[in-house]
Every structure is written in C-alpha cells, then in structure tokens.
Amino acid sequence: MRDKLHFANGIADRIERDQTVMAQIHNHSEDQVMHGLFPKKVTDAVLDAFSEHEKLSMPLLENEETGRQFTLLILKLIADRSRQTTQRLEQ
Template sequence: MLKPVSDVGSGKPHDPEKQRLDEIISKLNELYGAEVSDEDKLHFANGIADRIERDESVMAQIRHHDEDQVMHGLFPKRVEQAIIDAISDHEKLSMPLLENEKTGQEFSLLILKLLAGRKRSQQQGGDDRR
C-alpha cells in the first residue's frame, strides 16, 4: 500500500511563515467556524495583534517570558480590552457613514479610489495595500 507523499522528502521547500499562517487560520476556524472568510478572520486577528503591539508593557512581557507566563500576566486582559476597543472604534467609524448619506457617499468614493490604486499597482506587479 502506497502512502501519500508528505512534505518531508517531497522536495517541497519548508516555508515556516506559510505553516504559521496555516496554523493561525486553522485555530481561527476552530473559534469561528465557516461563517466568516479566512481573510476576514486573519484581518481581525492582525488588527488585534497590531493594537497589542503598541502596548510596550505587554510587548516587554512577550519578549522576556515564555508563553505560559505571558498568558498569566497582563496579556489576556489586554487582548480583551483591544477587542472591546476595536468594536468601539469600528462603531465610531461606521455610524457616521450609515447615518449621513453625504458622508457615506464620500466614503464610497474614497474606497473606489483605494481600489483603483490597488488595480493599478497589481497591473504594475506591485501591491500598495497598506
């Protein structure tokens, strides 16, 4: 009986970044199921990570302690607060767009310009999504 070819010995290069992202997406799928796209789940997780990264006291703990110690320190509470702040910020950003038609139209035009810039960048072989 033949066994499927695995990455080990298959000649495929080992990509730690791809493996890390696969593990993150797998965990996000366990948490959220299939109701939200992988891209949206990853975008959300990266947004929370970006907020945490701005907190120097938590980042110092991450740099100087192992995972178990970090999970018993400030980190879990700061993640919870970052999630609450993200909800609040998204509401503050969203509501004016939904409540005022002119503001919503101006935002739509801004999104159109962002997408047009991405299209030009992709045609030139780059990616200017920042």
C-alpha cells in the same frame, strides 16, 4: 477567513503598541505571558474594535475557550512578527 485574519492582525497591531506587554512577551514563556497583562490587553483591544467588527468580536467575548484560543493566536502573530523583524535586522 480573510476577515478573521485581518481582524487578528489588527488586534496584534494594537497590542504591539503597548511596551509593557511587549516586554512581557519578549522576556517570558508563553504560559507566563498568558497569566500576565496580555490576556486582558487582548480583551481590551477586542472591546475597542467591537463597533467595527461586532460579528467577529462577540464569539471571543462570549466563549472563554474561543477567547483563549484567539489570545494565543495573537501571541503567536506577535512572536512571528518579532522573529521576522529580528531576522531582517541580522541580515
């Protein structure tokens, strides 16, 4: 479980570097984000991390529903991080 969480956080880190995707995340609903650039960027990040995390990457690439659930997990991780950052800045 710890490996999966570490992997998911690494993917979220990669996604957060893309300003265009982050703008979509901050300005649109979850449903809209899931139909924009975000899902492809998650797949691209998983493919980039594939050599390091093949065991964790394969199920995400082989099963559409598993991939979608992982993509939603990444979206939630990024949203939580953004909320925490905003709360710290407001204090």
